[in-house]
Structure formats: C-alpha cells, structure tokens
Amino acid sequence: SQYRIAVVVGSLRKDSINRQLANAVVRLAPPEFEFRQLQIGDLPLYNQDDDADQAAPVKRLKAEIAAADGVLFVTPEYNRSLPGVLKNAIDNASRPYGHSAWAGKPAGVLGASVGAIGSALAQQHLRNILAYLDMPTLGQPEAFIQVKEGTFDADGNLGEGVRKFLQGWMDRYVDWVKFHAAGR
Ligand code: FNR
Incomplete structure (x- = not known):
C-alpha cells in the first residue's frame, strides 16, 4: 500500500471503546491506506535523563512514526484532558530536542466517550500539543x-x-x- 498511517490509541484497556473505534474507522479507508496501531503501554515514563540513551520501546515507537505518512490519534477523555499514557507517548517520541519523530506528520484526531461530549475536551488539549509539535492537523470535521x-x-x-x-x-x-505527502 502507498500510504502508511500510525494509529495511536490513548487507552490501554482491552475492551477500550476508542480501540474499537480505531479498528472500525480504518475499514472506511481506501485500499492504498494501511493502518498500524502503535504500542504505547510498554514505554518508560518519560525522563529527560534518558534522552542520550533512549529505551528500546522508545526507539521502536520513533522508528514507526518516522516510517509513517500520517498519524491518527484516537483518544478517550480522562478528567477533561487526554490520558497520561498518551501524553507520555507523545513526550517520549518528541525528544531529544530537535529530534522529534512527530514534526511535519499530518494528523487526524478522533475520540469516543460514553458521555455526551464525546471526548471533546481531551481532543482540544491534544490539538494544542500537536500544534506545538508542528503536526498539521485536520480541523474539520470534528468527531x-x-x-x-x-x-x-x-x-x-x-x-x-x-x-x-x-x-x-x-x-x-x-x-x-495525500496533500501533505505530495508536499514533501
Ligand atoms: C473517565 N471518563 C471520562 N469521560 C468523559 O467524557 N470525560 C472525562 O473527563 C472522563 N474522565 C475519566 C477519567 C478516568 C480516570 C476514567 C477511567 C474515565 C469515562 C471514559 O470516557 C470511559 O471510561 C471510556 O470508556 C474510556 O475510554 P476507553 O478506555 O473505553 O477507550
């Protein structure tokens, strides 16, 4: 397939509705798109002391992002923000300074909740982070x-x-x- 998308699900639990959403939504993409979920549950807690010698799971995560043409975040909302496990993954792959794996990767943001606002506040916080990381993020439609x-x-x-x-x-x-891949 021509386009590889790294999917980051912000929940570690087995029966996650966000993982279900991620699994279902990728079936709506055309065949030239391939989606792969990144593993974030085995990452160390981010520690700047480790920047010079990043752990194997961090190196793996960064390599998988580097090889992707885009990133799809599917996240729950925890206490009106994004889950710590997702922020930890973002932080790990953003360092060392100047060597972020995220920069320039086009992003999409989805999220699900059983609550009425459907993870809107988590997504809004996530968008703030993605803007700083220089990831062009699809603005509409919001989901x-x-x-x-x-x-x-x-x-x-x-x-x-x-x-x-x-x-x-x-x-x-x-x-x-496709638009951002053509521009590279
Ligand atoms: C939640 N939940 C939740 N829901 C919401 O709409 N807004 C919120 O702020 C929170 N806060 C929150 C905190 C914590 C610690 C937990 C465990 C849960 C409920 C949450 O949306 C629900 O558990 C989802 O099913 C979690 O997503 P996954 O794991 O099913 O993908």
Missing part, C-alpha cells in the same frame, strides 16, 4: 463520538448513522494525508 447502543454492530463495524458521518471524516483525512 466527538458518543458510544451508545448501536454505535458498533456485533462484528465491530460502525452502525449506519455514525458510519456515514465517519466516512465523511475519513474521506477528508485521506485527502489531508
């Missing part, structure tokens, strides 16, 4: 997914209403990644 009965079917596919909306989102994201 604040409230998971309820019928959001996913028994096979993990999206229910009809949310599928139509996220198909529109994916079409825009695909164009966004």
Whole structure:
C-alpha cells in the first residue's frame, strides 16, 4: 500500500471503546491506506535523563512514526484532558530536542466517550500539543463520538448513522494525508 498511517490509541484497556473505534474507522479507508496501531503501554515514563540513551520501546515507537505518512490519534477523555499514557507517548517520541519523530506528520484526531461530549475536551488539549509539535492537523470535521447502543454492530463495524458521518471524516483525512505527502 502507498500510504502508511500510525494509529495511536490513548487507552490501554482491552475492551477500550476508542480501540474499537480505531479498528472500525480504518475499514472506511481506501485500499492504498494501511493502518498500524502503535504500542504505547510498554514505554518508560518519560525522563529527560534518558534522552542520550533512549529505551528500546522508545526507539521502536520513533522508528514507526518516522516510517509513517500520517498519524491518527484516537483518544478517550480522562478528567477533561487526554490520558497520561498518551501524553507520555507523545513526550517520549518528541525528544531529544530537535529530534522529534512527530514534526511535519499530518494528523487526524478522533475520540469516543460514553458521555455526551464525546471526548471533546481531551481532543482540544491534544490539538494544542500537536500544534506545538508542528503536526498539521485536520480541523474539520470534528468527531466527538458518543458510544451508545448501536454505535458498533456485533462484528465491530460502525452502525449506519455514525458510519456515514465517519466516512465523511475519513474521506477528508485521506485527502489531508495525500496533500501533505505530495508536499514533501
Ligand atoms: C473517565 N471518563 C471520562 N469521560 C468523559 O467524557 N470525560 C472525562 O473527563 C472522563 N474522565 C475519566 C477519567 C478516568 C480516570 C476514567 C477511567 C474515565 C469515562 C471514559 O470516557 C470511559 O471510561 C471510556 O470508556 C474510556 O475510554 P476507553 O478506555 O473505553 O477507550
């Protein structure tokens, strides 16, 4: 496939609705797009003392981001912000100074919650970070997914209403990644 997307899910739990969303939404992309979820659960807590000798999982994460044409973040909201595990992954791959793996990678942001605001505040905090990291981030449509009965079917596919909306989102994201890939 022509375009590789690194998917970062901001939840470590097995039955994560955000992981379910990530697994379902990638099925809406065209065949020239390949998505791979990055592992972030084995990263050390970021410590600047380790910048000169980063741990193997950090090196792996950075290599996977470097090889990607774009990044897709799918995050829950914890206490009105992004989960610490996601911030930790972002921090680890952003260092040492001047050697961030994120810079220039086009990004998309999605998130799900059982609550009515669908992780909107977590996504807004995340966008602030991505702006600093110099990641051109798709602005619209925003996708604040409230998971309820019928959001996913028994096979993990999206229910009809949310599928139509996220198909529109994916079409825009695909164009966004292609646009930035062409500019490199
Ligand atoms: C939550 N949850 C939550 N939901 C929300 O809409 N806004 C919030 O601020 C929070 N805060 C929060 C903090 C912590 C520590 C937990 C564990 C949970 C609920 C959260 O959206 C719900 O548990 C999701 O299912 C978590 O996402 P995953 O793990 O299913 O992807």
